[in-house]
Amino acid sequence: MTKQERAARTRHALIRSAAHAFERQGYTQARLADISACAGVSPGALHFHFESKAEVARAVEAAAGVSLRRAAWLAQPPGTNALQRLTNTSHALAERLRGDVVARAGFRLNCESAGGGALNLLREWQTCVEQLLAEAAEEGLLARRLVRADTVSAVVAATTGFELLGRRDPEWLSGQSLAAFWRVLLPRAATAAALTAVDPDGTCPSRAETRTPATTAG
Amino acid sequence: MTKQERAARTRHALIRSAAHAFERQGYTQARLADISACAGVSPGALHFHFESKAEVARAVEAAAGVSLRRAAWLAQPPGTNALQRLTNTSHALAERLRGDVVARAGFRLNCESAGGGALNLLREWQTCVEQLLAEAAEEGLLARRLVRADTVSAVVAATTGFELLGRRDPEWLSGQSLAAFWRVLLPRAATAAALTAVDPDGTCPSRAETRTPATTAG
Missing domain, CATH: 1.10.10.60 (Homeodomain-like)
Known part of the structure; x- marks a missing residue:
């Protein structure tokens, strides 16, 4: 070495x-x-x-950002529709938070920091949701009955809530919890045709990969 | 005196x-x-x-509990249907969190404490959502297309998310944010008949009362 x-x-x-x-x-x-x-x-x-300790904390936050972005990227294979990519990404991030102490502690530190730093992981997630729902609209997957900003807000709020609730009870970050949310939301947000093409349980091909840190170092 | x-x-x-x-x-x-x-x-x-400081913190948490329970109680006047009471309660709690520093700091402290204490405000909110949705089911207001536990989970997660997001940006705890969420959720959770009887903006008669702390001591 x-x-x-x-x-x-x-x-x-x-x-x-x-x-x-x-x-x-x-x-x-x-x-x-x-x-x-x-x-x-x-x-x-x-x-x-x-x-300093502050510098260690920034490093943990930065590493969490890398870990979560990687999980999000792996959950969005080319050729998958935008709503499925959004569903998959939420599953992958929850799984990463559940299984990877660096992602979990770094995300939480970043939420709690005054917000003066350049890194804002909650903001990044919000932007990701906005982008994927904009792509879903372009792909003609979104029902017109909903204002897109309302859907963005509901998805960001619920997923953020899963993280906060998961700090005490990791069950909130389970695949079942996420899938339950998508079963509530998708039939309202998607067109009837799009609905048949989205699995609320996610279709992450990276599931095995993202699970690795949980068993080796959770 | x-x-x-x-x-x-x-x-x-x-x-x-x-x-x-x-x-x-x-x-x-x-x-x-x-x-x-x-x-x-x-x-x-x-x-x-x-x-000790720990005892001061417990007192702030307890006072937050009293303040939030009072806001929830005022938002549920007799004769209002259970879905409206749930909607109203979420608005009233968000408004209280926005306007009352004791409610805000105490709720947050309580979320962050190890969970060993007797007071668990997040758990109380979850129980409140469960109860009101059980009453809504008894009142025949809930559509059968949704599993009630999924609706409970979506409401608890989203409202918890609004609180976490509101720590940095109080806009997340505004009446508009809450109403947007209910516009997404209610048409999925309620029967067509019930939907006409629920205002996503809330109908809190206590709005003026709960707003007072914001201006006097926010």
Whole structure:
């Protein structure tokens, strides 16, 4: 292993250890000494990578962003209609939040930060929902009975709620919970024809891939 | 003013001051000295009422519970159908969260606490939604096309999401946002006949009452 590879591995271990600490104790209570100890490195090694706890937190948030964006990307294979891609993406993100402590702690930290930073994961999700529903409209999948902005708002609110509720009870982030929501919403938002082409359970081909972190490092 | 009245007034001022501090700085960063100073009382007076910061936080959560329950109660006048009562209650709670710093900070603290305490405001809201939808079913207002548990879950998730999103952008807790959600959901959940008897904007007669704290002490 080269020096660079070792450094990258240490940085990754520190981010994961910090995510665990932030989730267990909250950002303010978490101690850098515990974070380095649980990552199996010296306090000096931590300070080589991160100047402060705030910098560790930003790294956890950034890693969460990478993890969640990757999950979203894998859930949208080419050739899938936009409503199915939206459904799939919500499933994939919920699964990632359930299974990956870095995604979970980083997303939560990002929600709680004052919003002054450049990274706003909730905003990113909202933009993603807006885009996919705009594409669904272009593909002629949306019923005209609904104002699109209302649909965007309902999807963003419900999925955000699943995350908050899932902090205490992970069942809220299960595939069943997400599917139940889509069973309520899709027949209202989609045309009759589109409805037959969307599976509320999601059709993520990446399901196995996104599940990996849950078992190896949840 | 009697001694008891003065004590009650001081306690109330401390709870409000603590709510402001918790909202601004978070529970861990908030300092008891600042809380007593902003309430215009001595640190000794604070310690007469509360043994610790944790006890102050529990008092803010309890006061939030009282405030939110009162708003919910006022939104459900007798003779109103159960779906309208549910719609009204969601509007009233959102308005209370928007306008009352104690309700807002206490609800948030309660969401973030480990869940070991007796008070669980999210759980209370979930039970309220379950009850009102059970009553709506008894009143014959619910369409059979939806499993009731799915509707409960969608309502709880979306309204919880509005609260989380409203922490950064109060617009999410506006009457318009809530009404948009109900316009999406009601035609799916209600029978055609019931739909004509439910106003997604809410019909809260208590609107003026619940709005008062916003202007006087928001």
